[in-house]
Amino acid sequence: MSSFNVELKKVVDDSYEIEIGYELSNQLVEDLEKGLVGKIKRFAVITDSNVRDLYAKPICEKLIHSGFLVDMFVFPAGEKSKTRETKAKLEDAMLEKGYRRDCCVIAIGGGVVSDIAGFLAGTYGRGVPFINYATTLLAAADASIGGKTAVDTPLATNLIGLFNQPKKVYIDIACWKTLPDRQMRSGMAETIKHACMASMDMFEFIEENLDDIMNFKKFACEYITENNCNIKYQVVMKDEKESGLREILNLGHTVGRAIETVSEYKLLHGEALAIGMAAEVLLSARLGYMSEEEAQRVIDLYKKTGLPTEIPDYIDREELVHKLYTDKKVRDGKLRFVLQKGIGDIVEYTPGVYARPIEEDLAREIIMEL
Amino acid sequence: MSSFNVELKKVVDDSYEIEIGYELSNQLVEDLEKGLVGKIKRFAVITDSNVRDLYAKPICEKLIHSGFLVDMFVFPAGEKSKTRETKAKLEDAMLEKGYRRDCCVIAIGGGVVSDIAGFLAGTYGRGVPFINYATTLLAAADASIGGKTAVDTPLATNLIGLFNQPKKVYIDIACWKTLPDRQMRSGMAETIKHACMASMDMFEFIEENLDDIMNFKKFACEYITENNCNIKYQVVMKDEKESGLREILNLGHTVGRAIETVSEYKLLHGEALAIGMAAEVLLSARLGYMSEEEAQRVIDLYKKTGLPTEIPDYIDREELVHKLYTDKKVRDGKLRFVLQKGIGDIVEYTPGVYARPIEEDLAREIIMEL
Known part of the structure; x- marks a missing residue:
């Protein structure tokens, strides 16, 4: 040998x-x-x-x-x-x-x-x-x-x-x-997610300038684009292989992606994400990481943008829960959610771990409410 | 902006x-x-x-x-x-x-x-x-x-x-x-190629110990395996992205791969390569990079190993030439061949370039002879 x-x-x-x-x-x-x-x-x-x-x-x-x-x-x-x-x-x-x-x-x-x-x-x-x-x-x-x-x-x-x-x-x-209105709104879902995750300033900017953004005003579009890039860059740079920090980009995506699939792509990615974000802030509020008011403020901004924040009737909520708990991120029967700490910050569950295991029952409760 | x-x-x-x-x-x-x-x-x-x-x-x-x-x-x-x-x-x-x-x-x-x-x-x-x-x-x-x-x-x-x-x-x-005999012989085609490319010592070892290799004698199999790894490593290390030197690993493969495809994989990779190597040494000899005797010595070793060195009758030689000159490596109507300098060395056509453009007519001539 x-x-x-x-x-x-x-x-x-x-x-x-x-x-x-x-x-x-x-x-x-x-x-x-x-x-x-x-x-x-x-x-x-x-x-x-x-x-x-x-x-x-x-x-x-x-x-x-x-x-x-x-x-x-x-x-x-x-x-x-x-x-x-x-x-x-x-x-x-x-x-x-x-x-x-x-x-x-x-x-x-x-x-x-x-x-x-x-x-x-x-x-x-x-x-x-x-x-x-x-x-x-x-x-x-x-x-x-x-x-x-x-x-x-x-x-x-x-x-x-x-x-x-x-x-x-x-x-x-x-x-x-030339984007269809629905696509433009859908794109805003990730932008608002970035703000929720990392910047109260950006969140407030969007609240105040939403009309200018939706009317393609240069200053407003450039502002959100630069901030989108910057926030994502900060996160990705610190963790290029998605072992820990990068996971926070999945904010709202756990439920969002499942809804997108279960809807058979009738919902656009951003629309599904908006509903996923609503689920996430309700969960974060339920667990005490943000106030009910903050959760509502996030939901309101999504609504103001013209995005859905409730699960459409044609989606079977039980099927959705099943889909979630057979998801790739399920470990030991628990699904891990990235959660918000107020607006503009993320919960670090344990040092270096940014996702918290959630029991199926609690997830079902939130999904039934949506 | x-x-x-x-x-x-x-x-x-x-x-x-x-x-x-x-x-x-x-x-x-x-x-x-x-x-x-x-x-x-x-x-x-x-x-x-x-x-x-x-x-x-x-x-x-x-x-x-x-x-x-x-x-x-x-x-x-x-x-x-x-x-x-x-x-x-x-x-x-x-x-x-x-x-x-x-x-x-x-x-x-x-x-x-x-x-x-x-x-x-x-x-x-x-x-x-x-x-x-x-x-x-x-x-x-x-x-x-x-x-x-x-x-x-x-x-x-x-x-x-x-x-x-x-x-x-x-x-x-x-x-x-447990390899079928035909597979084992086919595997020897790359081994002999490595020797042709980089080591006269290895070539002579194979000539002298072919029976021991084919009978799986430990010393002989380990020798060729170590040399295979070493030669390939030296080449690959110096040029990981295959811009120049690594190209020499394509020795014999220009014609070999085309034959493999045209044969509809009736020929194993190594069998097709053996014929490709025969084409390559004939070409190298024709262009004065090796003697007729050296070319024959390479062909003889392939033959002794039980590998084909002639194009089977069921392959249409004109189809093969056509296939070659629509190959991915054709530039300006010329196909580039890696060529041997004697046994154990490679022609450096121009500094850093190890493949020589060959006109379709010359390639056809060699292929018709095979």
């Missing part, structure tokens, strides 16, 4: 820039001309059926005009497309067009697009660079920092995927204007 | 140990008891239908005996199983059994098993640890170092995958005894 040591210690630099502004497509072209992804001249633009004509096509045209080789790969819009099958179809289409390892993927769209495109880029030719051009508020808040990419499977949400950092992220606030 | 910098510079240590020896299953159990993968107690053993009863089941039993939670996930043996579909089926089976992110994947088998299991582990829950228990000579030579994992798609071989380093590799030479 002999043994052989493979030494693979190295410094990895995955740093990247997030550009926040209005109409950033010229900036993207300029960055690529300046060598953002080195000598690569071939770009696979991945987008969905909603974003194609609005933003992806014009950007492709600009890129082609600048001498790049560009193809657009489009899949049907919606969370239901976030599957291994969509990824495989896109891969086959890229292979068909002759894409090999010397290419770069550009995701243009919302969270579903960046999730699929980022995952695809991470396994295409064992990894090609990718750029994220985020066109929705939700993608801005949720998909720009952290490098999480994934697809859903029949048995699990976001469980098959990769950590894959983009080369650059563009958050184009101008694109939000 | 504002911008935000995400700093993600860090030190990553993917170092691991390769254990080479006879009957290493007790060593594996002991390592896991000692905390090789930390506190993880749940193991998904991935194997194929050939290896299941021979080695995977006994290892599972030992692990269960030691108190670990273990399930075995089996797919049909063969290169044809190396697909996204097999990966998805295994994922679904693991999800069905309740596997989440706190598990470890153990690959027990040859190269196909380690390729699929390594890729699966890299994307399961965005990455769980994996251990490679290699039962074939080919896996020992090819799959133990480099971290390359991948699946095949209808349009490309090994193009969808990941770089994913195992936590430990076990090369159990005792398992080679």
Whole structure:
């Protein structure tokens, strides 16, 4: 018997820039001309059926005009497309067009697009660079920092995927204007979550400037975008592999994701999250981590934003409880919830642990109330 | 417009140990008891239908005996199983059994098993640890170092995958005894390739000890395994992302992979590689990089090992040339070949570039001769 040591210690630099502004497509072209992804001249633009004509096509045209080789790969819009099958179809289409390892993927769209495109880029030719051009508020808040990419499977949400950092992220606030109203409101759910989690100032800003945000006023949209990035960055940076602190980003998601699934995606992610946040603040209040008034204030802001804070009638509450307690995060029969400490802070349950085990009975009680 | 910098510079240590020896299953159990993968107690053993009863089941039993939670996930043996579909089926089976992110994947088998299991582990829950228990000579030579994992798609071989380093590799030479003779010979193809590429001593050792290797004599098998690891390690270490030097591992593979595909996998990887190596030495001799005698000596060693060095009649040579010149490595209409300089060295075509562009006509000429 002999043994052989493979030494693979190295410094990895995955740093990247997030550009926040209005109409950033010229900036993207300029960055690529300046060598953002080195000598690569071939770009696979991945987008969905909603974003194609609005933003992806014009950007492709600009890129082609600048001498790049560009193809657009489009899949049907919606969370239901976030599957291994969509990824495989896109891969086959890229292979068909002759894409090999010397290419770069550009995701243009919302969270579903960046999730699929980022995952695809991470396994295409064992990894090609990718750029994220985020066109929705939700993608801005949720998909720009952290490098999480994934697809859903029949048995699990976001469980098959990769950590894959983009080369650059563009958050184009101008694109939000064409978002369906429901999508824009849905995007606000994560933004309000960030405020609940980490910043009373941000929470108050949203309370005071909600109309300006919903009317795409530059100062208000830039403010929330910068704060979204900053809060998520602070959390993710301190815990890149999601062992402890990063878990707090799951605030409201325990119930939210289950509702999203049980609703068969009739509810948008943010809508389901809003209900999940309502469940979470009720639970936090019940356990004494925040006052009833604070819980109500959070619920009121979600309501004012036009988001649901009650479980729709077509969802079977018992099915939801069952779904929750067969969730991936169940340990020893207890589901762990991230909870708020007032508004703008998180409960640290035990040192370094930010989720508290909750018995099925208590969770059922809250869910029956919602 | 504002911008935000995400700093993600860090030190990553993917170092691991390769254990080479006879009957290493007790060593594996002991390592896991000692905390090789930390506190993880749940193991998904991935194997194929050939290896299941021979080695995977006994290892599972030992692990269960030691108190670990273990399930075995089996797919049909063969290169044809190396697909996204097999990966998805295994994922679904693991999800069905309740596997989440706190598990470890153990690959027990040859190269196909380690390729699929390594890729699966890299994307399961965005990455769980994996251990490679290699039962074939080919896996020992090819799959133990480099971290390359991948699946095949209808349009490309090994193009969808990941770089994913195992936590430990076990090369159990005792398992080679149950390899079908054809598999064992096929495994020798990569071993001889390594010798051709980097070591005249190793080449001569194989010439002199071929019978002992084929009869699983300990000294001979350990010698070639250590040399295989060492050569591959030297190459991979110097160029982890396959930009330049690592390309030399493709020696013989340009034609070899195309033959493997065109044969519809009737030829094993090593058999196709042997023919690819014959093509490569003929080309190297034609271009003056080695003598006719050296080329013949390489071909003779492949023949003596019982491997094919001529293109089988059922393969259409024109189809093969077409396949080659639509290969992923074609640039400007020229296919790039790694070539040998004598035996035990590689041609450095231009500084840092180890592959030489070859016109379609010259490649056709060689292929017609084979």
